[in-house]
Amino acid sequence: MKFLKLLFLFALTTASATIAQQKTSGNPIFKGWYADPEAVVFNKQYWVYPTYSAPYKEQVFLDAFSSKDLISWEKHPHVLDTANVKWANKAVWAPAIIEKDKKYYLFFGANDIQSDKESGGIGVAVADRPQGPFKDHIGKPLIDKFYNGAQPIDQFVFKDKDGQYYIIYGGWKHCNIAKLSDDFKTLIPYKDGTTYKEITPEGYVEGPYMFVRNGKYYFMWSEGGWTGPDYSVAYAIADSPMGPFKRIGKILKQDPKIARGAGHHSVIHNEKKDLYYIVYHRRPLTETDGNHRETCIDMMSFDKDGLIKPVVITKEGVKAQRLD
Template identity: 70%
Template sequence: MMKKIILSICISSLTLSGFSQKVTEPKTSGNPLFEGWYADPEGAIFGKEYWIYPTFSAKYEEQIFMDAFSSKDLVNWTKHANVLTKDNIKWANKAMWAPSITKKGNKYYLFFGANDIQNNKELGGIGVAVSNKPSGPFKDHIGKPLIDAFHNGAQPIDQYVFKDKDGQYYLFYGGWSHCNVVKLSDDFKSILPFPDGTTYKEVTPKGYVEGAFMFIRKGKYYFMWSEGGWTGPNYSVAYAMADSPLGPFKRIDRILKQDPSIATGAGHNSVIQNPKTGEYYIIYHRRPLGETNGNHRVTCIEKMEFDENGLIKPVIITFEGIAASPIK
């Protein structure tokens, strides 16, 4: 009898252990990717790790820091708190938005918007911070905004740093339905003129509102942006294709939008590619169903695919997210 009891206990223990293992090892990422109110997510790959740098989604006066998240497989994420704070950016006092990161040499450079300036008399705009590690801490690179005024009607927010095939770095940015591109100096401390003498070149496509992003695939430049109002259900992502990073960009289609049965306001995206498998993923934010607080936005991910002509297929938003995709 005693042997039967002991055997029963052992079997039960093994069964519970197996059950526990299944619960703690998710098969997919799930959406949202991690807890907390986060928006405007930019994905990046450093070495064999994925990183996401989002905006902390709260009242403007509470947006005085930025967190980051890292993962080896796009499913399990580690939070890195306060990679950038206003304590290291003396001119910033609120509305720290839409981080964009790049690695150059042994340094990591984080571009960000701050203060939500409404005119050229206010202090703020787009800054750049630097760190020796992707987890920070990031400190002010030039001690003032890199772009501190309106040019071509573009509010200096929602920046994206882009490295072209020839090694030249550009910064795409702009709110208020205007998008500019500028050439960055090698040290990221200033803006250089284009060959035609212009400094701020407008590249606004039809329908553009904010949230510029770019990537290259098979020699084509894919330019993406957000349309609609950021607090509304119709916030979405559209794109264009061109043979040059300067365009011209003719709108092709909307490829990311709400699903009233899953979430609303799906927009402000970035794109990453697993360098080993070649698979593409779109990272974006959306608003949970029934949410009335405009700041309640969460970061999500889906697989992104192309048709035989290189056009982006419509993205289906899900609760499941994606399967693990380690960089091996």
């Protein structure tokens, strides 16, 4: 009887410890090698759409994860699969997603093209739900060539204050911004006749992201090499999505005591409580394989002048926070 009582107390203590541990998200926020996370809010839920971090020939699908509180995450496997995208066959990267007219549009890079002679680039898929399944929207890449030196990867879709949607993208140290048509099937030329405008700031490598705060446009990007410890995030502020964007400095980088190569991020804004979260990937100290990256979350904040404070990367992550 005494043994059973002790066993019960042990089980109760273990359960209490588990509950206590769940007061924060922990980092990584879900299991598996995932990178380049696109974090958004749909229908009072947090969603994360990352790259499946593996050799290019194995990167033929995208998973998604959803949470109501930033603590417990549900996996939605293969929300996009190259079986539904005939022109894509490998290196499906860095998704970006946006909701418009009760449809969900998932933008993605595929095939890691190295020249205009290769097939691939940035595609668009559409679904009726955030968890998909997503189907190819136009049957071909939206952007399949190098313009202004930018490799067609790492796209981000941005809705401006006037309702215009833009695609901001680019690897190989060049970044372009282009206007999307209303149906997301084509690009619209600017008044001067050009379609792609380069907005590359100093230090830019890849992974662009943009948001508006207090009327200012915050443009963020990744610097350094994606397999190296110097991978990091920097930013600039301007009065227009066209810039000009003058680099202010780094706000996310590795902590040799926590993890290496923190970069390629996105931002969640809890508008009700005005809380900002940065969702990014990093490499555990125990790993040397370039693809062994995990998705993490930490708080992001601003000083009195509106500048982004350097992010402190943690093992604990963030506290539970519901959207309802």
